[in-house]
Amino acid sequence: EPEVTQTPSHQVTQMGQEVILRCVPISNHLYFYWYRQILGQKVEFLVSFYNNEISEKSEIFDDQFSVERPDGSNFTLKIRSTKLEDSAMYFCASMGQRNTEAFFGQGTRLTVV
Amino acid sequence: GENVEQHPSTLSVQEGDSAVIKCTYSDSASNYFPWYKQELGKRPQLIIDIRSNVGEKKDQRIAVTLNKTAKHFSLHITETQPEDSAVYFCAASKNTGNQFYFGTGTSLTVIP
Numbered sequence: 001e002p003e004v005t006q007t008p009s010h011q012v013t014q015m016g017q018e019v020i021l022r023c024v025p026i027s028n029h030l031y032f033y034w035y036r037q038i039l040g041q042k043v044e045f046l047v048s049f050y051n052n053e054i055s056e057k058s059e060i061f062d063d064q065f066s067v068e069r070p071d072g073s074n075f076t077l078k079i080r081s082t083k084l085e086d087s088a089m090y091f092c093a094s095m096g097q098r099n100t101e102a103f104f105g106q107g108t109r110l111t112v113v
Numbered sequence: 114g115e116n117v118e119q120h121p122s123t124l125s126v127q128e129g130d131s132a133v134i135k136c137t138y139s140d141s142a143s144n145y146f147p148w149y150k151q152e153l154g155k156r157p158q159l160i161i162d163i164r165s166n167v168g169e170k171k172d173q174r175i176a177v178t179l180n181k182t183a184k185h186f187s188l189h190i191t192e193t194q195p196e197d198s199a200v201y202f203c204a205a206s207k208n209t210g211n212q213f214y215f216g217t218g219t220s221l222t223v224i225p
Contacts, residue, residue, distance in 0.1 A: 033212065043149075043157065043202060043215040056212050091156065099145045099206055102213060104156040 002026040006092050006105035013082055013112055021077045021108045023092030031095040032075045033102065034067065036060070036088040043091065049075065082112045115140040117205050119216025126193050127224050134219045136203035137185045143205040146179060146186050147213070151200045160201075161188070193223045 005024045013019050025032050034046040047057045047067055054067065064080045075094075079086055092105040116139040126132050138146075144165035149157035163170045163177045163186065170177050174193075179186040190197055200220050204213040 042217045045212045101159045106156045
């Protein structure tokens with residue numbers, strides 16, 4: 001069964017450093033997302049991406065965040081200058097058609113120290 | 114924007130009993146309501162979903178009901194088993210956007 005894969009599974013970084021979280025969505029999917037989940041809290045929407053551009057973003061997704069789909073398979077989330085409060089599990093998700101099941105990756109646990 | 118509320122936040126039931134989790138939403142334009150199960154340390158996975166043109170949907174021990182007028186939808190798990198223990202998230206989305214708005218999650222514990 002096709003899966004969304006994310007790397008790395010765990011990333012520890014120093015405050016102020018840049019991090020890039022990587023995702024390989026399911027190959028024929030068209031809609032791509034990043035969500036985050038602070039420990040013990042709900043899943044929060046960050047950004048959606050369709051047709052090579054951002055289609056929606058939340059208030060959390062400020063100028064420190066950016067997304068890219070550099071080739072036909074990868075979808076990346078960059079945090080330019082990490083803060084302690086960026087520590088969370090980051091989930092990538094992809095969707096084949098609008099308003100259908102979103103398939104989540106296994107997540108990247110980001111720890112900012 | 115949409116606001117999805119979910120309760121209870123924690124729920125403990127005896128094995129074999131039923132569990133019910135409730136969600137409300139605010140945006141009447143929302144028309145797709147998935148439920149995700151997240152086991153400890155794992156990714157959220159879809160267990161059942163319902164669209165606004167349907168009032169109820171069932172899949173074996175899991176059912177979801179939707180009341181569009183009241184803007185609430187519920188997950189029902191019957192004959193619960195220990196492997197049902199997980200965090201359950203409801204969500205809502207609509208055709209004009211493509212993000213999911215998640216509820217705050219319900220931690221379900223099934224006691225053997």
